[in-house]
Amino acid sequence: MxxxxxxxxxxxxxxxxxxxxxxxxxxxxxxxxxxxxxxxxxxxxxxxxxxxxxxxxxxxxxxxxxxxxxxxxxxxxxxxxxxxxxxxxxxxxxxxxxxxxxxxxxxxxxxxxxxxxxxxxxxxxxxxxxxxxxxxxxxxxxxxxxxxxxxxxxxxxxxxxxxxxxxxxxxxxxxxxxxxxxxxxxxxxxxxxxxxxxxxxxxxxxxxRPELKEAVIAADTDQTVYTRAFDIAQRFDWPEIYGGRALANAFSDRWAQRTDALAEAVTDEMTETIKQARVDADLSMAPVYAGESAGLVDxxxxxxxxxxxxxxxxxxxxxxxxxxx
Missing domain, CATH: 3.20.20.70 (Aldolase class I)
Structure with missing residues (x-):
């Protein structure tokens, strides 16, 4: 060594x-x-x-x-x-x-x-x-x-x-x-x-991005979700044991607890859409990775x-x- x-x-x-x-x-x-x-x-x-x-x-x-x-x-x-x-x-x-x-x-x-x-x-x-x-x-x-x-x-x-x-x-x-x-x-x-x-x-x-920072500051401690959904949708090869905690949004509301179904439903169009959402800071789709302590950032x-x-x-x-x- x-x-x-x-x-x-x-x-x-x-x-x-x-x-x-x-x-x-x-x-x-x-x-x-x-x-x-x-x-x-x-x-x-x-x-x-x-x-x-x-x-x-x-x-x-x-x-x-x-x-x-x-x-x-x-x-x-x-x-x-x-x-x-x-x-x-x-x-x-x-x-x-x-x-x-x-x-x-x-x-x-x-x-x-x-x-x-x-x-x-x-x-x-x-x-x-x-x-x-x-x-x-x-x-x-x-x-x-x-x-x-x-x-x-x-x-x-x-x-x-x-x-x-x-x-x-x-x-x-x-x-x-x-x-x-x-x-x-x-x-x-x-x-x-x-x-x-x-x-x-x-x-x-x-x-x-400024929009992401503002979202973290506005979030409370109960407004995050732990899920693999964002990685599955973007077709990132993260090992299955590692999910990610992010601010809850419309995408996670639909898919966070349905990752098996998401893996079957994901398409090239969905992957492109969520990746573009990150570029555009579309907070309804894009993951904003933050912990429960977001509620302590005011x-x-x-x-x-x-x-x-x-x-x-x-x-x-x-x-x-x-x-x-």
Missing amino acids: GERTVDLRTILDGLRVPVVGAPMAGAAGGRLAAAITAAGGLGLIGVGNVATVEQVREQCGLARAAGQRVGIGLMCWSLPQNPALLDAALEAEPVVVSLSFGDPRPYLEKVHDAGAAVVAQVGTRTEALDALDAGVDGLVVRGSEGGGHGRGVVSTLPLLQQVLDLTDRPVLVGGGVATARGLAAVLAAGASAAWVGTPFAASAESIF RARTAAEVLADFEPFREHLRAAQRWLD
Whole structure:
């Protein structure tokens, strides 16, 4: 295994605000990642399954131009289709690489040789054990409340408690952490940092279209849905165990719970229509990936303002100390 020059725990302990920006494909580009790091957290650039080497280099270049260290997130299931994405990502000298949604083993040595720490997102105890066995440096516990793709079977708090008992490696927590209270809660439980997506997806520096950001801000906690319907309609080859949480809309109202029927009904016209809906920001059809914490995002903010709103976590931790008296 390659020799690491970056220690994950040292990175996380050095953050002014223990928040890592989730590598959301289509939202977390170089500008957002750099802004999160500049504000005291650690930003990650998201590399999606349809990304190109040129796009990766462009986004990494934006972060480099800002003079900020960042991380990068890749999807293991799609890397065999375009292994050059990993090479392009490592050219940017990321400090952390997320290797999730599949087996990280084929890529671990290469990433470690490049001097980056590796984390893997997990959604069950079994996934956590497998990632630890593979040799990742830390885990990202992502509960079913979380936005975007992941497992939809265990919620954040039960999974966090399970995983913390499995390892002494750093554990980050994603899924529902969007306020200072939430950050304090997971830190008090033993997490090393929060893995935050939805609030940053709606931030000024996000690649999200303005219409999508406004929809996230307007949504409540009960207005999301976990489903594979959007991927099936777009004919994306996501493994069946990974659905995605998005804002509910007319398309999901019809198909979210009827994915078997959708798989039989999907046509070239439907696929083209939903892909065009994403281009046009047609929110009745297009997926807007966001977690239940959308209901906690109530106004337009910059990434720095999102981080500042997490800052009172220390006050909540101090308040909890009354139970130690």
